[in-house]
Amino acid sequence: MGRPYVDAAQRLGVRVRAVESEALLAAGPADPDVTYYPVPNGLDESWQQGVTRAITERTPDGVLAFAEAHVLAGALAQERLGLPGPSLHAAVISRNKALQRTGFGAYGVPQPGFLLAPDLGSAREWMAERLPVVVKPLTLGGSEGVELVTTPAEADEIVVRRGGEGKILVEEAVQGPEYSWEALVHEGEVLFRNVTEKETTAPPFFVELSHRIGHRFTDPALAAQVDALTSGVLRALNMRTGLVHLEFRVGVDGPVLMEVAVRTPGDFLAEAVGLTYGFDLHEAVVRLALGLPLGDRVPTEPVAYAATYFPTCAAGTITAVDGVQEIAAHPDVVRIRLRKGPGDVVGRLTSSSQRLGHVLVRAGSPEEREDALKFVADRLRIEVTP
Numbered sequence: 001m002g003r004p005y006v007d008a009a010q011r012l013g014v015r016v017r018a019v020e021s022e023a024l025l026a027a028g029p030a031d032p033d034v035t036y037y038p039v040p041n042g043l044d045e046s047w048q049q050g051v052t053r054a055i056t057e058r059t060p061d062g063v064l065a066f067a068e069a070h071v072l073a074g075a076l077a078q079e080r081l082g083l084p085g086p087s088l089h090a091a092v093i094s095r096n097k098a099l100q101r102t103g104f105g106a107y108g109v110p111q112p113g114f115l116l117a118p119d120l121g122s123a124r125e126w127m128a129e130r131l132p133v134v135v136k137p138l139t140l141g142g143s144e145g146v147e148l149v150t151t152p153a154e155a156d157e158i159v160v161r162r163g164g165e166g167k168i169l170v171e172e173a174v175q176g177p178e179y180s181w182e183a184l185v186h187e188g189e190v191l192f193r194n195v196t197e198k199e200t201t202a203p204p205f206f207v208e209l210s211h212r213i214g215h216r217f218t219d220p221a222l223a224a225q226v227d228a229l230t231s232g233v234l235r236a237l238n239m240r241t242g243l244v245h246l247e248f249r250v251g252v253d254g255p256v257l258m259e260v261a262v263r264t265p266g267d268f269l270a271e272a273v274g275l276t277y278g279f280d281l282h283e284a285v286v287r288l289a290l291g292l293p294l295g296d297r298v299p300t301e302p303v304a305y306a307a308t309y310f311p312t313c314a315a316g317t318i319t320a321v322d323g324v325q326e327i328a329a330h331p332d333v334v335r336i337r338l339r340k341g342p343g344d345v346v347g348r349l350t351s352s353s354q355r356l357g358h359v360l361v362r363a364g365s366p367e368e369r370e371d372a373l374k375f376v377a378d379r380l381r382i383e384v385t386p
């Protein structure tokens with residue numbers, strides 16, 4: 001995920017020092033032009049250990065935090081050194097879904113009704129009165145632990161199964177299509193924005209299956225509500241400079257915030273956004289982090305239509321995978337990469353990490369993109385024995 005940032009920085013003539021996990025450094029060849037600060041694991045505090053070592057050894061011109069667990073360490077360093085960044089306020093809130101719910105209402109951000117409870121047992125009555133509800137951990141990602149509860153029996157069961165997790169969010173379930181919004185922000189001002197249309201698995205687990213970049217709301221009233229939601233979130237965050245990624249559903253009463261993060265979106269969205277608008281989003285983020293001007297590099301209109309698609313299959317052992325070469329040869333397919341194949345065991349799809357791989361598509365129009373996605377879905381055959 002960091003590679004395109006390193007490439008962009010090196011193209012700009014910037015010397016890169018990177019905080020990286022020991023496991024990743026052990027797994028592959030390191031970049032000889034990068035100085036590494038290894039950290040033992042992916043915990044927020046471990047990143048901070050690496051970052052403080054790096055910034056005390058030599059003061060950097062910019063600090064860029066791109067993954068969820070980097071956000072706090074990055075913002076602490078940016079604040080301390082007076083460097084551009086989202087703000088410590090935004091970083092802390094980005095890292096905690098409960099702080100979003102508790103803090104955003106006062107800024108007028110539409111959110112689901114919620115209860116923050118010390119444990120799920122204390123939320124039993126609230127849940128029972130508002131079914132269906134969504135149970136959600138405060139600081140995880142990739143839909144991990146996010147679960148829809150529909151019936152009183154399910155509510156009883158989840159209280160037994162997850163009552164020991166401690167502090168937890170319970171929210172009213174919002175029905176309606178889901179979108180994300182990616183924006184480049186400089187000193188609180190939005191320089192670039194994009195809407196992505198999402199497809200997730202059916203409840204109860206909401207695993208993301210595809211993203212279509214460059215969505216446009218044709219209803220002007222809805223478009224205005226989305227603008228109000230996104231600017232409300234930026235204000236509530238006290239967002240200063242960097243990349244913002246927020247998710248919302250459009251329910252019966254309009255758009256409702258799911259969550260916001262001041263980091264690079266996952267699922268190859270940054271690459272797909274770049275392909276759609278014909279610019280290097282990673283380089284723009286590096287420039288913002290260094291306080292360099294973006295000038296006229298910021299596009300407003302799509303030049304193509306990209307999407308990412310995540311193949312899935314039933315739980316079991318994969319016996320055969322067909323169609324990969326045919327898909328790779330399709331002119332609108334940029335890349336197909338599967339990380340599972342024959343002999344691999346696949347569990348029930350409950351979080352993003354269990355998906356089989358990804359396909360990146362880029363077409364000349366939304367219609368051609370649909371054709372390409374349909375081609376991929378039809379031709380990719382994954383056989384599984386339960």
Ligand SMILES: Nc1ncnc2c1ncn2[C@@H]1O[C@H](COP(=O)(O)OP(=O)(O)O)[C@@H](O)[C@H]1O
Pocket residue numbers: 097112134136140141142143144146171172173174175178200205206247249258259
């Ligand atoms: N209150 C809700 N109503 C409906 N769907 C929800 C709700 N909260 C979360 N979801 C679904 O679950 C997904 C994951 O939840 P999210 O808060 O984004 O956590 P994560 O950090 O795991 O992505 C969302 O993208 C959305 O599809």
Ligand SMILES: [Mg+2]
Pocket residue numbers: 142143247259
């Ligand atoms: Mg999310």
